[in-house]
Amino acid sequence: MPLDERPCNYEFPFMLARGTDYTPERPPLDMMGRKKAPGDTSRLWAWLEQAAEGAHGAVLALDTLLYGGIVPSRLHGMHEEQVLERLTRLRGLKADHPGLRIYAFQLIMRCPQYSSAEEEPDYYEEWGREIFRKGFISHRKELGLAADDELAELEDIDLRLPPDVLDDYLGRRAINAAINRAALELVAEGVIEFLIIPQDDSAPYGYTARDQEEIRGRIADLELELRVYMYPGADEVGCTLLARMVNTDTGRIPLIYPRLSSLQGAFVTPLYEDRYFYESLKYQVLAAGGLIVPSAAEADMVLLVNMPGDTMSEAAVQRQPMAGYDVLRNIAELAEFGGYMLFHEGKPVAVADVGYANGGDLKLMRLLRQKNMLFSLAGYAGWNTSSNTLGTVLAQSMLFLHYGRTAGHLNFLALRYAEDVCYCSLVRTEMNNGVVESMGLSKFMLDGQRGQAAALIRTKLNQAIKERINGEDGRVEITDCFMPWNRTFEVGLAVSYHP
Structure with a gap:
């Protein structure tokens, strides 16, 4: 359901x-x-x-x-x-x-935390930020943590926010x-x-x-x-x-060894979440039926975790220089370690690409492609929130441990690269930066599930896949492209993998 x-x-x-x-x-x-x-x-x-x-x-x-x-x-x-x-x-x-x-x-x-009625009651368009701040500050006030400026803000909200x-x-x-x-x-x-x-x-x-x-x-x-x-x-x-x-049902408890790209990544609180990343990671592994272990040697699978070294940013701004990504992490070591475990040790390797919110990391994808790892992975995800990504890649990779490199597995990998990397981090960003407006549309209201915007997105996706994904170990073909909620935030894709 x-x-x-x-x-x-x-x-x-x-x-x-x-x-x-x-x-x-x-x-x-x-x-x-x-x-x-x-x-x-x-x-x-x-x-x-x-x-x-x-x-x-x-x-x-x-x-x-x-x-x-x-x-x-x-x-x-x-x-x-x-x-x-x-x-x-x-x-x-x-x-x-x-x-x-x-x-x-x-x-x-x-x-x-923002004012938008896109997925909330209509009044959230005008009062959403105030509703969030009232709850946020009131909670901190109860705990004795609210600062004076927060208390003043709360008084102002109480005067303006309609009681109904x-x-x-x-x-x-x-x-x-x-x-x-x-x-x-x-x-x-x-x-x-x-x-x-x-x-x-x-x-x-x-x-x-x-x-x-x-x-x-x-x-x-x-x-x-x-x-x-x-x-x-x-x-x-x-x-x-x-x-x-x-x-x-099989009585199996997959043992997962996470390898993070940043020493401080475990202590980053991802965007849209409420706790250190590593605490959510532990729950995600447990919920899927696995356990975390402290070494690759005792693990059934290595999970490469791409994290920022400090504050997480949105994927749409990843081409800007930022110390948390350029200095305080090491994705070269992450890719080299993954390649060694995969090709020399024969250990299943999956990638949780949570360096950014709402899209995959273009630099990491370039390194994985250079090492011909893309279609040898047990799983990959890099979409929306950190937890959305973790749950998706852990489910796929744990099923890989049971069923192996099936056609369905390869097609799902292909879908993740097309959607998480090429759409979320590239094509959506481009569409939102003036393209949809030039078509007389907006990112919240396109011209239907399969209109001109969807056709243009498919064209751009094909080019991005050719440039960023296709290589010696496989290529991705789009067989369908539509916009489920008639907006740019999510795309509906059907894809197939070809060796």
Whole structure:
């Protein structure tokens, strides 16, 4: 049950599952809704109950079953009792199919730091920044950490922020948090075998952090710390839970040795997240069913981790000189170590490209290509947030340990290079820097999923792939290109690998 209809949620886990011993099923796309329009929850539940007949396991995005998707979970007008009634249907599902192993995830509602109604209620366009700052400063005030200028800012926000706007926002947050806690009861009862509570766009203080505190306390009360994980992420969790199911069913615990490009990288707090990188890495490996080990010799796989030496930046600005990237890390050593482990030691090697947010590292890609490593890797990802990348590459590479260098594996690698590197870091940046405006469009409103903008993007992608990816060990062919939400932020691609 995908989190929504975007390819990262609807396609990625399904693509990975097709390369396993399982026969994956997912609901038809027309049930899933689109962006702010919720999916048809009645049809989705009916589909789930039918698909559960004879099924071994289920990976369920509860936000889709409850609200119709990730964005509708931030917009709904339901009462707590209505949502709770939907959630408790899982008891009946488990009772009817006691052998069904349910792996589920349910988000803590996010609170973006900026004013935009793109994926939030309409009033967030005007009041989003103020809502975030009110929660952020109020939390710090409660902890005795707020500075005088923050307290003055809070007073100003209280004077300007309309009470009905705040009431609507906090009312929905309260409902969603109550349902988060109710899901824990289903874990305690054995209805849900394993639950992830990911945090989309998190911060160390504010409404989301407060909700975390309450949920963390309830997890402890129910003694569920080994069956419920809570950490930054969202769109990668379907892949993570698929990997966990495969590892659990086979009784295998993959041992991962992470090799970081920067000594200080472990202590960088990635953009849009709330903790040191290494703490999230540990959770991501655990959630997928693996463990971190201290040396390559004892590992099943080496994970090359590309990190900045200090503050993380957006991929769109990576061509600017920055000490955190040019001085305080060493990606040459990372590539050389990976090449040695791969070609001389015969150790599977994967790459978590989290040097930047929202796109792959062009310098690292150049080095990996020079060493002919691209299509010999166990996995690669470099998209969106650090946790989105980690969950994706860990799932792919752990499945590689089970099934090897299949055609599906190579196609997924090809997709990651086309999307994460060539689109996110190159073509999207170019389109957003005046190209879409010259077409009379905007990056938030294109001319349809398959309009002139999509056609131009495909042309530019083909050129970028030719220049940046294709080489002696393989080439990538685009077979489809569309814009799922009619904006430039994400692209829908179908690609194939050719030796």
